[in-house]
Amino acid sequence: MTDFSQPFDLIVVGAGAAGLATANRAVDLGARVLLLEKGEAAGGSAALSAGILWTAPNLEVLRRIQPDGDPVLGPLVVAGYEQAVEDVRAAGVTVSEEWHDHLEWGRACKIDILDLFTKWTRKVVTKGGALLTGVSEVKLVIEDGRVAGASFVHDGESKTAFAGGTVLATGGFQGDPELKQQFIGNGADDIAVRSNPHSVGDGFRLGTAAGGAASRHLSGFYGHTLPSPLPVSPEVFLRLTLYFSTYGVLVNRLGRRFTDESLGDEVSNQFVVREPGRRGILIWDDEVQQKRALAVPYPSGMALDRHAEATKLGARTAETDTLEELVDVVAGWGVDRSALASTLENYQRAATGEPAILDAPLPKRPSPLKTGPFRAIEVQPCITIPFGGLRVNGDSQVLDRDNHPVAGLFAAGADAGGAQDLRYVGGLVFGFVFGRRAADAALAPTLEERGGAQLVSAL
Numbered sequence: 001m002t003d004f005s006q007p008f009d010l011i012v013v014g015a016g017a018a019g020l021a022t023a024n025r026a027v028d029l030g031a032r033v034l035l036l037e038k039g040e041a042a043g044g045s046a047a048l049s050a051g052i053l054w055t056a057p058n059l060e061v062l063r064r065i066q067p068d069g070d071p072v073l074g075p076l077v078v079a080g081y082e083q084a085v086e087d088v089r090a091a092g093v094t095v096s097e098e099w100h101d102h103l104e105w106g107r108a109c110k111i112d113i114l115d116l117f118t119k120w121t122r123k124v125v126t127k128g129g130a131l132l133t134g135v136s137e138v139k140l141v142i143e144d145g146r147v148a149g150a151s152f153v154h155d156g157e158s159k160t161a162f163a164g165g166t167v168l169a170t171g172g173f174q175g176d177p178e179l180k181q182q183f184i185g186n187g188a189d190d191i192a193v194r195s196n197p198h199s200v201g202d203g204f205r206l207g208t209a210a211g212g213a214a215s216r217h218l219s220g221f222y223g224h225t226l227p228s229p230l231p232v233s234p235e236v237f238l239r240l241t242l243y244f245s246t247y248g249v250l251v252n253r254l255g256r257r258f259t260d261e262s263l264g265d266e267v268s269n270q271f272v273v274r275e276p277g278r279r280g281i282l283i284w285d286d287e288v289q290q291k292r293a294l295a296v297p298y299p300s301g302m303a304l305d306r307h308a309e310a311t312k313l314g315a316r317t318a319e320t321d322t323l324e325e326l327v328d329v330v331a332g333w334g335v336d337r338s339a340l341a342s343t344l345e346n347y348q349r350a351a352t353g354e355p356a357i358l359d360a361p362l363p364k365r366p367s368p369l370k371t372g373p374f375r376a377i378e379v380q381p382c383i384t385i386p387f388g389g390l391r392v393n394g395d396s397q398v399l400d401r402d403n404h405p406v407a408g409l410f411a412a413g414a415d416a417g418g419a420q421d422l423r424y425v426g427g428l429v430f431g432f433v434f435g436r437r438a439a440d441a442a443l444a445p446t447l448e449e450r451g452g453a454q455l456v457s458a459l
């Protein structure tokens with residue numbers, strides 16, 4: 001039975017990557033932590049993830065990939081990566097060998113994320129804290145101008161808990177049509193959600209109601225293209241993700257390209273939202289099929305014929321011997337036939353160095369489009385996490401419009417925005433790095449008050 005009569009050292013709202021990393025660090029500092037989770041179990045989107053802990057290997061790569069990312073937050077992630085991996089190892093959890101070409105430029109390792117979360121959760125509870133699942137109606141308690149705790153409903157009862165710091169880690173606003181439309185625009189309210197179902201902007205709303213400001217990059221988001229028209233559910237999140245779109249040719253319903261595909265599926269995915277009907281058509285030849293589409297997308301990833309799988313599930317797909325036949329089939333999906341034919345012709349010309357007019361830059365490794373069979377698939381955009389959220393500093397403190405910290409309030413993971421601009425440099429790592437930093441910063445005053453010694457658990 002959880003004792004609410006004594007204040008906790010820290011309250012964490014949301015028990016996914018960021019929330020559990022925050023709680024783990026806080027427990028290491030001797031804190032008594034209250035973890036509030038809306039779902040029936042801890043884990044969030046992180047528990048559905050591929051478990052790849054990765055980011056840019058150094059500042060030079062970070063700046064190349066994210067020239068407009070937050071100048072403080074991004075570098076802290078690069079600097080904090082090794083500690084994040086060390087935290088996983090310290091829990092006694094399996095960490096794979098590192099590889100250095102994740103998405104061609106990232107450093108990465110695979111971790112056993114479910115085992116990690118089991119261990120971190122158990123640790124919180126055995127050290128006198130609590131994890132309450134199925135929590136609803138979370139509100140922040142403001143006293144004397146600072147966030148002093150949270151009220152919520154659990155097991156049908158209203159409760160209030162107090163703590164020196166409260167960390168928002170509810171995983172973003174991807175599940176909320178209104179915030180998606182407001183910030184991403186272009187009819188993004190109905191784009192499919194490729195994440196846990198509970199991240200509906202609660203952290204953002206709680207934080208802004210307490211005086212927090214919004215971050216930059218509110219229109220950017222991480223996700224992937226998936227075959228269309230198919231319902232998007234956890235069974236297809238990893239199975240049907242079209243990682244290899246990077247190596248194909250992507251057109252809209254006007255038959256025109258709209259992005260440099262080599263920027264990555266995560267970038268194409270964002271641009272598809274701005275195209276007619278919010279749909280794209282990915283086209284590739286058999287060389288790309290054999291070398292890229294059938295290959296594992298990353299070590300430990302799933303090797304699968306995603307075109308065949310999508311066809312089986314009823315998505316709009318085509319496979320023909322010639323490119324001309326492919327254009328005919330794709331035109332039947334409502335795509336402008338003559339524009340598509342001319343787009344592919346000009347692309348082929350440009351790929352062989354001939355002069356040609358292109359709607360979007362030629363990728364650095366153009367798709368050959370030479371060897372049949374040729375394949376096409378209609379794609380839909382999906383959102384996993386937004387890049388925008390609450391404005392924070394490097395200590396995960398939520399900032400107001402004048403960039404002053406909102407006393408007692410912190411945000412980490414996808415609730416904290418601004419670090420990523422258009423391209424993607426990791427998801428889990430942001431939760432792990434800034435969760436740890438949130439715990440350090442939130443508990444610093446209490447540690448100081450108690451003479452720098454570790455906190456003594458209230459039990």
Ligand SMILES: Cc1cc2nc3c(=O)[nH]c(=O)nc-3n(C[C@H](O)[C@H](O)[C@H](O)COP(=O)(O)OP(=O)(O)OC[C@H]3O[C@@H](n4cnc5c(N)ncnc54)[C@H](O)[C@@H]3O)c2cc1C
Nearest residue numbers: 014016017018038044045046049050052171413414427428
């Ligand atoms: C299919 C898939 C594959 C992925 N693969 C990778 C990968 O390999 N590597 C990588 O780096 N990233 C990956 N990601 C992204 C990564 O999972 C997220 O970036 C990360 O989980 C975000 O961490 P978070 O703590 O902000 O959110 P989450 O991990 O989603 O945790 C948020 C938690 O808050 C809870 N919550 C929401 N509202 C409330 C509320 N009001 N009160 C209490 N609790 C609440 C949610 O239920 C959830 O448990 C993947 C995601 C998906 C879906």
